[in-house]
Amino acid sequence: MEKTILHLDMNSFFASVEQAANPNLLGKPIAVGGGIKKGSVVAACSIEAKAFGVKNAMSTWKARKLCPHLIVVIGDMTKYIYISKIITKMMVDYTDLVEVFSIDEAFMDITKTQDRFGGAIELAKDIKRRIKERFKLTCSIGIGPNKLIAKLAGELQKPDGLVVLREKDLPTKIKDVQVKELCGVGRKTEEYLRLLGVRTIGNLNSYPREKLVKSFGMAYGEQLWQMGQCHGASEVRPYFYETQAKSIGHSYTLPKLTSNTEEINGYLLRLSEQVGRRLRRENYKGNVVCASIGTGDDKTSSHQKKIKDFINDGYQIFKVAKSLLAITNKIRFVSVSVSGLLHQLDQISLFSHVENQKKVLAAVDKVNDRFGEFTIERAAIMSTGLQGKTGMVPPKLYGLRNFKMELRGIEPLTSRMQI
Template sequence: MESRVIIHLDMNAFFASVEQQANPELRGKPIAVVGAAHRTVITTASYEARAFGVKTGMAIWEGKRACPELIIVRGDNKKYTSTSRQIIAILWEYTPLVEVFSIDEAFMDVTNSRALFGPAETIAYQIKARIRHQFGLTCSIGIAPNKLLAKLASDLQKPDGLTVIPPDRVGEVLERMPVGGLCGVGKKLQKQLLLYCNVRTCGELGRCDGELLVKRFGSIGSELKRMGQGIDDRPVVPVEEEEQVKSVGHSMTLPRDIDDREQILKRLLQLSEMVGRRARKHGLAGKTVSVSVRLGDFYSNVQKQTSLPNHINLSDDIYRTAVGLFDGMKIDQPIRLVGISLSNLRAGEDSQPSLFGGTSRKEHLTAAMDALNNRLGGFTVTFGSLLDAGEPGSQVISPAWRPKGVRNVFFQNT
């Protein structure tokens, strides 16, 4: 049976590169894209900044310490999603089997596309040339027999690389490859594999005793062994064939640690409106509301949820439920982050009777607010109690982003 041919495309420093192309004054300079101007983390750093040790996830002050000349740029989600959609449209010209892994990554199954467009390498070079010509951006591409290896290959030459792992060289490539090169094997798991199994490389992982891996790591143990052997049977799943989204959620890091209940309730109301508006936009309603908070020590988290008798998507209903959950939490220090999610979803819920006795007038007002805010943006029309609350913070695109459906607007504020 002929091996599949999978391409993994990874845009290089995507957010930062888009900003540099949009503003010529930023080109060639160390920049960091952040979600907000205060108390946030770096989402992407340009390669000029990375040369100084600036990394994704650093606080702004850490980035500035590593690179005093670092230029901070506030992110523009519309710019990134628009560019990503156009890039995905290019990929669709070569195959309908395109899986959007994140806003700056995608898999393509080009097994059957080669009859039309030539070898996978030819397709990859064409895509790289078109993206560079149309957007001024570079990408790294990996080509391999499956998704696991294609993603590993794209990481081997950055930026602007093209790496091919043919089927007959899989064992050779994996033999000395650190296990951290495998997607999903983070630093914590690397340490555990070394400590419990004396495993450092993919080759060693593939030869490791399967029973030992299962004993140490549970159900993922057998999958780890398969990964070490380069085995991955997962198909490339186009957006329209993905599973239905399971939840709609927003969270925000607060400008400062807050212990004042009135101020926290304002944030809960903002989040409830953001969650509700997005659920209504996509005709979704949920029965389970969850509230999560991160405390001022940064490490402590408290979460509470409840399931309701009816499906809801009106902001007021979500808010009232969230307040009840928040008041039931035991919190002994100021709050750094707060989030709300709506799950146990059902589609076809453009409107529904309010759980708390709402009237059609309330539903009509909600629909009018949604229409205005969707057209004008943000919280143009909002609740009176939020007039002095300000915007809820810059929105950073989640890895759950997809070019269609509710995932398209799944944001996390930081």
């Protein structure tokens, strides 16, 4: 039985929410972000701004050079999460199998429920109608036999599109589509494929399997070949399905460019403490620390190190991260993450100072949980508060685990159906 997977993607979500909330912004090029301060970035931009070449994650100053009359709006993540939760609740009215892909994007498996709503197309139209009536927002919907093709279908008609691709249509109907449109093909892969003469999905479909494996390795080469055959995962994991974290991290765009090592280390320590807090809150420890810095010319350098012990202490994370970075240019961005995670690992140490440190961290966490982040903090980071931090990131980069936490409490369809 051919599966029917629906992919929903909100069009220019953050920017469209702001335009719907303020009619004076309708039809105008706007960017949502942290403001116009040096170092701020565009988290999302309107369709009108995109026409000038403005893109998500672009620095605000560069966006305003491309579009001098760009209106910059301070983002409100609370508002976006609230609307996204309601849209998720709408989708759950049609099936329990709703997989949240990001704050503005989701998959639905409607194979067994579509007939109740007049078929896949009528179901999709009903979702689009409800979203537009409630929020004055549009979305693009793609329908296909698996997640890869459903997402691709949604990309083919934007904004406010509805495209259906059936197995019988493949690969004929998409043979001329650029290979970069496939989810999982990034810029570097696209460039490498172009050197091999692979520019379209049709090219990829006919390219020899063994040559892809030779060029990209067994795992990724096989994956690319499967994508060229229009095969992809069809399992939709519902929003209430718990998955273990692969990494936990924090990043920050500095208010101004700096090469001051002491100042950069202050931000690095504060971020490391935040990572440690989250690790402890979610009962994780990790043994791979990654640190990244970004320079004024938008270049990023990342280094990671695997250590012997599994840790969740912010200061220990900081010491490893600090050893990885060499500051030679002015910095505008810094991030820290921990991976190699193990869940619920809390072995009792034979050394009293280790156990005493655990008690100190637990006490600090308890106070900060009650009175707010950094109510108690190390003296070394008191001079480096994350000033002007809005929490704004492009929608696709918003922490999926964070958003799934927000979805707790949405009642599944099956529990609301009368038997």
